[in-house]
Amino acid sequence: MRKAFMSLVILLLAAVVAAGSAAWWWLNRPLPLATPTVELSIEPGELPRDIARGWVAAGVQTPAPLLYHWFRWSGQARKIRAGSYEITEGTTPRMLLLKMVQGDESLATVRLLEGWTFRQFRVELARADALRPTTAAMSDAQIMAALGLPDVHPEGRFYPDTYAYSKGSTDIAVLRRAMHAMQQRLAEAWEQRTPDTPLKAADDALTLASIVEKETGREADRALVGAVFTNRLRIGMPLQTDPTVIYGLGERFDGNLRKRDLQADGPYNTYLRPGLPPTPISMPGKASLLAAVRPAPSKALYFVARGDGSSEFSETLDAHNRAVNKYQRGQGK
Structure with missing residues (x-):
C-alpha cells in the first residue's frame, strides 16, 4: 500500500514538473501570428478575458483561454493599461503582457506645419494614420465649442508641431493638445x-x-x-x-x-x-x-x-x- 502511494506521489510530481515545464516553454515561445504585425486597441475598463479574445481576433493564433489564464495567473491582469498596442513576430506571451502592463503603446505621428491655416490642419488630421476622425462632420465653430472655446475663431489657436498619439486616438484629442500647447507658448512669449x-x-x-x-x-x-x-x-x-x-x-x-x-x-x-x-x-x-x-x-x-x-x-x-x-x-x- 505504501509502495503504491509513493508511486502515485511520484507520478503527481512528475505531472507537476511536466506541466511547469510546458508552461515555461509556452510563456517563452514566440506567439504564432496570422500577419507579421498584429495591433489591438484596449479601451479603459476592458476585462482581461475580452483583451485575450481581442488579441486572438486580431491575429494571435493561440487559444484565448490560454492567454486569459496567463494574465490572471501572473497577478498583473488588473495592471493592464488601456492604449494601442502592436506586436511583431518573436513576441512571447511574457513579452505581450509586459508590454500592456508597462503601457508600451504603438504610436503614430502627425506633423502640423508652421504657417498652415486651420483648414490645412484639419485636412492633415483627416489623413493621419490610425487617427479617428471624430470632427469630420463638425463645423469650425462646433469644434471650438467642443474644445471649450465657444465663439473663438480657430485660426492661430493651435501650435504647429509634430504630435505623437496612440493609434485609435481621436483627432479632437490631438487638437486639444495643440490648443493647450499654443496657449502655453503664447503666454510664455507675452511675458x-x-x-x-x-x-x-x-x-x-x-x-x-x-x-x-x-x-x-x-x-x-x-x-x-x-x-x-x-x-x-x-x-x-x-x-x-x-x-x-x-x-x-x-x-x-x-x-x-x-x-x-x-x-x-x-x-x-x-x-x-x-x-x-x-x-x-x-x-x-x-x-x-x-x-x-x-x-x-x-x-x-x-x-x-x-x-x-x-x-x-x-x-x-x-x-x-x-x-x-x-x-x-x-x-x-
Missing part, C-alpha cells in the same frame, strides 16, 4: 514682450505673429519683419501685407493676387484698414511669437524680397523704392 510694444494683449501678439510667419522667407529676417510691422502699428501706418488679403479671399484666391483684390474693402484688407486684422491668419511657431513681442531694434518701415528668400529692409519710402527697382525690376505690380 517676454518689450515694455514699449504697441500690442495691447496676448491675442494681438498672436495675430501679429501669424502675419510674421507668413511674411518671413528667411529665419534670420524674422525679427526684422516683426520690427517693420511693430513700427507701422506704433505710428498708425497700415500694415499693407498681402497675406492678410489672401486670407480674406479664402477659397476665392487662385494663386494670383490682383490689384482689384487690394482695392476691395474687407476686414482682412490691411491696405485699406489700419491696425491688425480681426483674427490671426495662420498658425505661428515659437520664433514668430517671439518676433512679434520682441522685434529687432530697427526703425525699418518697409521690406522687399531680394529673390533669394531674404529681404531688403528700409527706413524711408525713397530707400524702399530704390530697393524695389533693384530687386524687382521687370516684375509686375
Whole structure:
C-alpha cells in the first residue's frame, strides 16, 4: 500500500514538473501570428478575458483561454493599461503582457506645419494614420465649442508641431493638445514682450505673429519683419501685407493676387484698414511669437524680397523704392 502511494506521489510530481515545464516553454515561445504585425486597441475598463479574445481576433493564433489564464495567473491582469498596442513576430506571451502592463503603446505621428491655416490642419488630421476622425462632420465653430472655446475663431489657436498619439486616438484629442500647447507658448512669449510694444494683449501678439510667419522667407529676417510691422502699428501706418488679403479671399484666391483684390474693402484688407486684422491668419511657431513681442531694434518701415528668400529692409519710402527697382525690376505690380 505504501509502495503504491509513493508511486502515485511520484507520478503527481512528475505531472507537476511536466506541466511547469510546458508552461515555461509556452510563456517563452514566440506567439504564432496570422500577419507579421498584429495591433489591438484596449479601451479603459476592458476585462482581461475580452483583451485575450481581442488579441486572438486580431491575429494571435493561440487559444484565448490560454492567454486569459496567463494574465490572471501572473497577478498583473488588473495592471493592464488601456492604449494601442502592436506586436511583431518573436513576441512571447511574457513579452505581450509586459508590454500592456508597462503601457508600451504603438504610436503614430502627425506633423502640423508652421504657417498652415486651420483648414490645412484639419485636412492633415483627416489623413493621419490610425487617427479617428471624430470632427469630420463638425463645423469650425462646433469644434471650438467642443474644445471649450465657444465663439473663438480657430485660426492661430493651435501650435504647429509634430504630435505623437496612440493609434485609435481621436483627432479632437490631438487638437486639444495643440490648443493647450499654443496657449502655453503664447503666454510664455507675452511675458517676454518689450515694455514699449504697441500690442495691447496676448491675442494681438498672436495675430501679429501669424502675419510674421507668413511674411518671413528667411529665419534670420524674422525679427526684422516683426520690427517693420511693430513700427507701422506704433505710428498708425497700415500694415499693407498681402497675406492678410489672401486670407480674406479664402477659397476665392487662385494663386494670383490682383490689384482689384487690394482695392476691395474687407476686414482682412490691411491696405485699406489700419491696425491688425480681426483674427490671426495662420498658425505661428515659437520664433514668430517671439518676433512679434520682441522685434529687432530697427526703425525699418518697409521690406522687399531680394529673390533669394531674404529681404531688403528700409527706413524711408525713397530707400524702399530704390530697393524695389533693384530687386524687382521687370516684375509686375
